[in-house]
Amino acid sequence: MTPADATVPSPLATRIVDLAAISRNIGRLAARTGKEVMVVVKADAFGHGWLEVAKTALDSGAAWLGVATVDEALRLREAGIDAPVLCWLADPWTRLADAVAAQVTISCANTETLNAVAAAARNAGTSALVHLELDTGMSRGGAPVADWDALCGAAATAESEGLLSVTGVWSHLALAADPDPLSTETQRLAFESGVAKARELGLAPAQLHLANSAAALAHDTTWFDVVRCGASVYGIETVRGVSHGLEPAMRVVSRVTQLREVAAGTGVSYNHAYVTDRTTTLVLVPVGYGDGIPRDLSHGGEVVIAGKRHPIVGAISMDQLVVDVGETAVSLGDEVVLLGRPDLGEPDAQEWADVTGTIAHEILTGLGGRMARSHIGATYIGAATL
Ligand SMILES: Cc1ncc(COP(=O)(O)O)c(C=O)c1O
Secondary structure (H helix, E strand, C coil), X not given: CCHHHHHCCCCCEEEEEEHHHHHHHHHHHHHHHCCEEEEECHHHHHHCCHHHHHHHHHXXXXXXXXXXXXXXXXXXXXXXXXXXXXXXXCCCCCCHHHHHHCCCEEEECCHHHHHHHHHHHHHHCCCEEEEEEXXXXXXCCCECHHHHHHHHHHHHHHHHCCCEEEEEEECCCCCCCCCCCHHHHHHHHHHHHHHXXXXXXXXCCCEEECCCHHHHHHCHHHCCCEEEECHHHHCCCCCCXXXXXXXXXXXXXXXXXXXXXXXXXXXXXXXXXXXCCCCEEEEEECCCHHHCCCHHHHCCCXXXXXXXXXXXXXCCCCCCEEEEEECCCCCCCCEXXXXXXXXXXXXXXXXXHHHHCCCHHHHHHHCCCCCEEEEXXXXXXXXXXX
């Protein structure tokens, strides 16, 4: 590098997101369920890039985008996306007036939020789009069954005043990936009785939705009108032990930045938790937990260099990790594959999750820090300008 090059960004690791893989995964979900697909693009589309994924989703036939926060929903609108967007974590202290004006579909799980949405619509002289969320057994979000009638009644009143329209009713599953469908069936029955009650109280929701990825793949009784899919869109197989042919969309690569040959008995990294048992070659890779590489991968994590798997050894630091490549011929600058395609023998987010005792969702949303991100395989109009 010459001094002039020093102003050019020189990322030490890159997340390469294959939008064509995302598009094919959406196609698989639509073909399997025959229902409208809501692609969940919250948390920066699980780290894959909210705008690129949103555009890919709509270009691939998704009918809906799903987000958690009002700000995520409004960002989509500000980017010119006018497709249906559901936002499920609105509360009276969020930008409800903007969300109502932007025709974001706002999920309401209590009368306080519903009344605030109705007030925003009244002030703007418009009508808001609302989906009501019922808690059918997850005990996280959603109206408890005991509050459901009051919520539906308040919604019916506001609807009769022209302040809002309840276009959907939904709930979320706690155990959809569980091979024992009992809990899912129990939630489905509770959902159906909640929908019946909503209809009895005068509402006419056209979009019913319950299924997340695992249910969209494994429980056809939960499909209703729309399936809300996150993990599967990004290629995570959430039904353990079963492959549905999903393709991991994110590849994480770095490079060999230092090499050293060391003798047997050499302690490696902080606290020398790893000590070499033979003469070997250690490679430095310039990423660490500051970039979202879980520190727990220090025990059992592997990368691919020169077409072979090698163990991460010693404590992963904030910016660096060490790999023991043994006798494999490795050169400075060689590519290091941190996450890739399991069908090619490369680790994926699920493997990291298994090693570190978490779920692949957390791995993917945690990656970032100083890593660059690039997108390949875009098909939508305007892709080149993103
Ligand atoms: C309310 C809701 N629906 C759907 C999803 C998508 O779930 P999955 O990633 O398992 O498909 C999520 C995601 O985390 C969610 O919070």
